[in-house]
Amino acid sequence: MRAVVQRVTEGDVTVENQVTGSIGNGFVVLLGVEDTDTEKDAEYLADKIVGLRVFEDSEDKMNLSLQDVGGEMLVISQFTLLADARKGRRPNFVKAARPEMARKLYEHFVEKVKAQGVHVGEGVFQAHMLVRIHNDGPVTILLDSNKLF
Numbered sequence: 001m002r003a004v005v006q007r008v009t010e011g012d013v014t015v016e017n018q019v020t021g022s023i024g025n026g027f028v029v030l031l032g033v034e035d036t037d038t039e040k041d042a043e044y045l046a047d048k049i050v051g052l053r054v055f056e057d058s059e060d061k062m063n064l065s066l067q068d069v070g071g072e073m074l075v076i077s078q079f080t081l082l083a084d085a086r087k088g089r090r091p092n093f094v095k096a097a098r099p100e101m102a103r104k105l106y107e108h109f110v111e112k113v114k115a116q117g118v119h120v121g122e123g124v125f126q127a128h129m130l131v132r133i134h135n136d137g138p139v140t141i142l143l144d145s146n147k148l149f
Contacts, residue, residue, distance in 0.1 A: 001041040004030040007139035013123040021121025026071030032081025033102040041145035046112035074121040
């Protein structure tokens, strides 16, 4: 499972001219599910992201977590994070999970984040979405449950 985590001052997602999820201060998380992922991958990333210490403390040092600052999370399913573009110019998505499996693990990730007391906004699974991200810093962290990077 892969995630692009962006620290934001605000973010929202729109589907068919309707805002389906919005947050203030916190993280926008673009989440990709791989065909070999399990609930353990979703749990690992949920815990890792909620605990990331990338918000400034009183000394302007990145030392506070999402929970410490009362932040929110906007989670967007994005299978293209599993693209393999090493060969040729057209990305290959063979490692991306099938929609049924991806939806289940995406929902498990969201539930694990909510269980930690974090407000979660969401996109619409498999929909064409417009995501507005006000990246703060900018701070962007790449995570992989297999710890590939």
